Amino acid sequence: MALCPGTSTTLSLNVGQTGGFAGDVALSAADVPAGVTVDFAPSPVAVGGTAAVRIAVGTAALPGTYSLLLKGTSGSLVQEQRVSLVIEQVVTQAPQPTSPDATLQTSQRPRFGWNSLPGAIAYEVQVATDVSFLNIVASQTSLSELAFTPTQELAAGARYFWRVRGRSVCGAGPYSTPILFQTSPSVCQSIVATRIPVSIAAGPNAEATAVITVASTERVSNVRVRNVAVTAPNADGLILTLTSPSGREATLLARACAGTSNLNISFDDQAAALICPPASGSTVRPVSPLANLINDPAAGDWTLAIRNQSTGQATLTGWTLELCTIPTVLSSTVVSTAFANLEVFPNPSEGVFEVNLNNDQRGPVMMLVTDAIGRTIRSETLLKMADQLSYRLDLSTVSRGIYHLRLTSAQGTSMRRLVRK
Template identity: 30%
Template sequence: ILTDPVAGFDSTVTFSIASALPQGITATFSKDSLQPGEFTLLDLDMSTVQTDLDLEVEVLATAPGADTVRFSLFFNIIFSDFSQLELLAPVNGASGLNLLPTFEWSPLDNAESYDFQLASNPSFAPEFIIDEIQGIKQATFTPTVGLNENTLYFWRVRARNACLESEWSSPFGFHTFVVQCSSFESNDGPINIPGTGLPLRKSEITIVQSGQIEDLNIVNVKGVHDAVPDLEVRVVSPEGTTAVLMSADCGNTSIFHVGFDDEAPFEIQCPPIGGVAYKPKEPLSIFDGESTLGTWTLEVEVINTLGTGGYLEGWGVEFCAGFEPNPPYLVNNNVLRVPPNDSRQINSGNLLSEDPDNSSEELVYTIARAPKHGDLLVWGEKKTAGDKFKQIDINSGGVRYLNTNPDAETDDFGFTVQDGTGGWFGVETFNII
């Protein structure tokens, strides 16, 4: 609040608050008595306010021999404490998730909307973003893209209102279901599809390995036809069981390169390119329990005479089985003590992961959250969120923490560990004091 001498006015001006303030709000002037030409700052402490409100503050200015001046200051207060924001589902460390999970977090009364990010790396760099959206009105979101099996993902959320955008939450990690697959590709292509009549063309793959089918997928169905919607594509097992994969799908398109998987999140989308797996017209689970042994046939039939032909380049069949990997586990996660502006080695006594099936060379740490007050060094190189190192690096003395902020009393970093075969555990915290 600035005062200005007018017409030689030189009396001391005293400021005060005339209106009653709501509970939890205090008002303080940096100086309540000023000489003309000086200024004062009005500090309103609203740190304990936990609701939105419209506030009018009436200020009095008095001086000897002068009229009292009253004026009002108006504030639109929006409660912007987002510290209660919590990620709920998928929970940190969840495994075996399907390829189109729904994400949930705690709703906040003072949040107008939320931003969401899903990534394959906890750095959340643009090249790792799988899906993101801003301005979500509800505390839940289902992605617009299907995820991959056998894959570790990270997700995070932030809240916003008219006044403030919160920091991103610490990320949660989850893993989609783990399968082991054996794939077999055709070698009799390309097979011509004539442009006259209603031809039926067949491509065969002979499997000499015998096993009971738990999950069957069709991959890399690839070819060209001037009118893809004039085609019906089927797969036939050695026992004669048939499932329609696609029929009269998509409009004005001539190239197809698709796969089919009962667990795919979406039905076929157009154009059918990129080798993306979609749900088949008829479920492939009809083959479960049959033998892999014998000749598998892909049938491509023209169902409309308007087309002028094309060819089938190739296809593949994939036999998969789900399994539960043995995950790594934490043996040691002990606090590291580091003097200010100094460094200390992180050894296996501080941080140690083991796995029943994998060696220290195969146990890979991914940094989910970098330290704030120092550097994490692996063989002298600074590592940050998304970077990796191995248990053998710890065992060999190659991992250190360097404090760069002597005023900070504590620090930490977040990490997860994978064993390379689908085993892992969720984001943990390593503490430094």
């Protein structure tokens, strides 16, 4: 039997003449954990009758597995029965978002990430054009992983807000503080492989790789693989994968189209599924999404691996990597000018900072304080109802060092560097 805090259930308890019971039987419970109550109605109950056992779990009860002892007493006779009770965990906190945020521009399909939450069995993500989430443009529920990448692209050069919450069997917890981010237009280039041809021995499991090395300071926003040309008597025995410099892998083709010889094919997530036999020069959807490779640094070796499961030798004669990237720079349109007349003093400080915001903007202001490596120190939503907003930020309990203050509203985000001396 499993119950969430704040809920109850009623069991039916039949009282027979087992063990010599006669007359009335008094009912009771033992080994009841704190926050749980067990009530019987009626009690005592006549032999041969039925009692209702109500088990209620209070909101303060601790999660875990317990064994309740139900007792029936008739004179000097006592009969006992164990009942297993599982108290489920309630999600009371919000997950901590890790990326993206307003400090960097993102691709049009950002990879949203967050930290795990005790008791959460799934997560829900929402992306909206406004801080109140009245206009939600992307969402996903029942996420078991700690990351989410939208299937559809967001608008380029646009500002969005995102948030995440955890869910247990007892329901959903609170959403995280909304995080502002901005997408960036992509710049695409096609890089033709020069280290070819590459021979692939006959199988089974023979493998060869071809590498395109990218020199870039930007991050990947989209990937396509063009003009993969392979001569092979049994192309249906080939498995093609692409691995990014970050080590993420996408399977392009996996032993498809029996009887096919030679390949001249391109791969794009937006293309239609492969139809056999593949026409020469066709573009098809890869087996696993190339979107798995986006949002990471573009620099390094991009590796096309070909595994040959057939008895005939194969040769890769050409391939092209089409790479779309975005700058890894601060989004100045979001970060630096969102709040006019923002003052933080004293700075450096022994621990207490006075934050003054004086402008005509109104509404909720999300405050986030992080340490030098991005861990959240303080998170709070302030309500700005007048021109002047003053807030006393007390960091006297944290270690000396560098911290970052981020204030976010519907108008954008501003950041300040704090020195706790």
